[in-house]
Amino acid sequence: MRGPRGHTLNPVRRCVRRVLLGLVAGLYLLSIPWYRESGASAPLVFGLPDWVAVALGCYVAVAILNSIAWLLTDVQDPEDPGGDAA
Amino acid sequence: MSFDELGVVGLGIYLLALLAVAEVARRARRDASPADHFLAGRDLGVFVLFLTLYATAYSGNSLLGYPGEAYRRGFSWIMATGFMMSIIVVFHLLVPRLRPLAVAFEFVSPGDWVRHRFGADRGGRALLLGVGLLMTVALANFLFAQLKAMGVMAAQVTGGIVSYEVGVALLAGTVLFYETLGGMRAVAWTDAAQALLMMVGLSILLVWLLGVSGGLGEMTLAILESRPDAAAVPDAVECANWASTILLMGLASVVYPQAIQRIYAARSGRSLRQSFALMTFMPLGTTLVVTLIGLAAIPRFHDLGGVEADRVMPLLLGEWAASGPLASVAALLVLLGAVAAIMSTADSVLLSLGSQVVRDVMGRSHRADSTTRLGKRIAVGVMIAMAALAMAARNISLWGLIELKMELLVQCVPAFLIAAHWSRLRARPTLLGLVVGSLIAIAGVFLDVKRIGGVHTGVIGLAVNTAIATLGSLLSSAPHSSAPQTSAAPPTRWRAAQSGQPSTS
Numbered sequence: 054m055r056g057p058r059g060h061t062l063n064p065v066r067r068c069v070r071r072v073l074l075g076l077v078a079g080l081y082l083l084s085i086p087w088y089r090e091s092g093a094s095a096p097l098v099f100g101l102p103d104w105v106a107v108a109l110g111c112y113v114a115v116a117i118l119n120s121i122a123w124l125l126t127d128v129q130d131p132e133d134p135g136g137d138a139a
Numbered sequence: 140m141s142f143d144e145l146g147v148v149g150l151g152i153y154l155l156a157l158l159a160v161a162e163v164a165r166r167a168r169r170d171a172s173p174a175d176h177f178l179a180g181r182d183l184g185v186f187v188l189f190l191t192l193y194a195t196a197y198s199g200n201s202l203l204g205y206p207g208e209a210y211r212r213g214f215s216w217i218m219a220t221g222f223m224m225s226i227i228v229v230f231h232l233l234v235p236r237l238r239p240l241a242v243a244f245e246f247v248s249p250g251d252w253v254r255h256r257f258g259a260d261r262g263g264r265a266l267l268l269g270v271g272l273l274m275t276v277a278l279a280n281f282l283f284a285q286l287k288a289m290g291v292m293a294a295q296v297t298g299g300i301v302s303y304e305v306g307v308a309l310l311a312g313t314v315l316f317y318e319t320l321g322g323m324r325a326v327a328w329t330d331a332a333q334a335l336l337m338m339v340g341l342s343i344l345l346v347w348l349l350g351v352s353g354g355l356g357e358m359t360l361a362i363l364e365s366r367p368d369a370a371a372v373p374d375a376v377e378c379a380n381w382a383s384t385i386l387l388m389g390l391a392s393v394v395y396p397q398a399i400q401r402i403y404a405a406r407s408g409r410s411l412r413q414s415f416a417l418m419t420f421m422p423l424g425t426t427l428v429v430t431l432i433g434l435a436a437i438p439r440f441h442d443l444g445g446v447e448a449d450r451v452m453p454l455l456l457g458e459w460a461a462s463g464p465l466a467s468v469a470a471l472l473v474l475l476g477a478v479a480a481i482m483s484t485a486d487s488v489l490l491s492l493g494s495q496v497v498r499d500v501m502g503r504s505h506r507a508d509s510t511t512r513l514g515k516r517i518a519v520g521v522m523i524a525m526a527a528l529a530m531a532a533r534n535i536s537l538w539g540l541i542e543l544k545m546e547l548l549v550q551c552v553p554a555f556l557i558a559a560h561w562s563r564l565r566a567r568p569t570l571l572g573l574v575v576g577s578l579i580a581i582a583g584v585f586l587d588v589k590r591i592g593g594v595h596t597g598v599i600g601l602a603v604n605t606a607i608a609t610l611g612s613l614l615s616s617a618p619h620s621s622a623p624q625t626s627a628a629p630p631t632r633w634r635a636a637q638s639g640q641p642s643t644s
Binding site: 074077081084085086087089090091092093094095097099100101102104105108109111112113115116119120121122123124126127128129130 | 224234355359378422
């Protein structure tokens, strides 16, 4: 893939970024308690109902993975020959 | 000095500080062009960009509406932390495509993208008008919600010395003054100050909240005793609503005009990605905290229903302030942080509204200084109208307003996200999809059918909208003659843009 000034974007970074975003999507699915019996009372984990603790854990992981994905993202400016691809 | 008098003094000092920042921003102005006024000369670095994104994203709705919703719905409102984070995830779909074009073609308003992408024929112009009108309605709704929150908070900070109506007028007037004086530069700099105040306030509040509740475990046990259903595993409809809300908020927030304009206003692509890398953590320090505030209120206040639940944070702070002089000052800081959050969102919305109406609705896309002046006049008119409305209509839930705005805004998603990635998307089917999707969302509001099986009517509208736009484009004949650039800027136009010649797009 080539940017506006023709420089090549780093394919490894693109690939890692895509994997991270795929993991983020998976974590979002896991954060919603589809898999639990509705209305059931839940044991406490870290002071929260367990399904809430799972959701919160997922969101902490999303924050970390998404942040790394942003640092790997190529956001190019036309006046920047190196872009963010370096 | 009483807490209420302390509040009047604190609010006065805060507003004067904002006016001083606005004057500094006015002096930093380079010229009267739309790019300088509406985008701060496209020179926002990482620090200010991050803080202005943060202050704009976390509004009065976040600080007043979200605790109220957590109080009403219980622990399932943990979803709010997820959906606020999803906004920064969905931006991955837009920023890498939009940013290079925005720089090359000197975009100012969101409609500049639509104009560039879909061309200037009848279909393109009609779509531009449709997107412009929809965004304007959504922004006006958003501004109304901020003004309403301003009145509530001004009365709360001063213990009623400043009434709801005077609070709306005073804070709206202040926002209007610094926004018209210093444009995006004043908005971004005051946003930065407001974001810092908000962060400090919420941190103090979190420490107090956990201390007074005896820790998370004790707080949860108290909630279980008071309202066991608030901690029970949600049913299938609530889970569907959880997923739907993540989709709705993630997708709709990405097409916020003020967020799009910050993509344009960044100093560089590097600044943008670093700001977003930081922003992704902010829901943990903001949305999670306000959710815990709402939950902590469940065992404390038993009879808050409907709109009253939006008052849980001010009520908790009032309780805290009564416990001693040091707590009074800390509570005041939190309250001022909430006022800051509201004002920082209102100023960004107002600035976007001005440029949006002038360029996208009225079609004045040239770079003349008169465009800036007209944008300022429109901002004044809209602010006065919305302030009057906020004074007249108080009994509307803040979360209800957020949902309505989002369900309309999300209909713009095909014109931005799909258009950025799929070159065959055409203007006419996109416009038809936008109209049908919006009608479904509006019908949901008027028929009081906000959700079907937990899924927002706006999300259902978006599904229909997307199907019409994509199928209609596929069924259309040969590829569009003015098929737009979606990934790179043509060198000739880029050179023209660099040399300051008017864009022909």
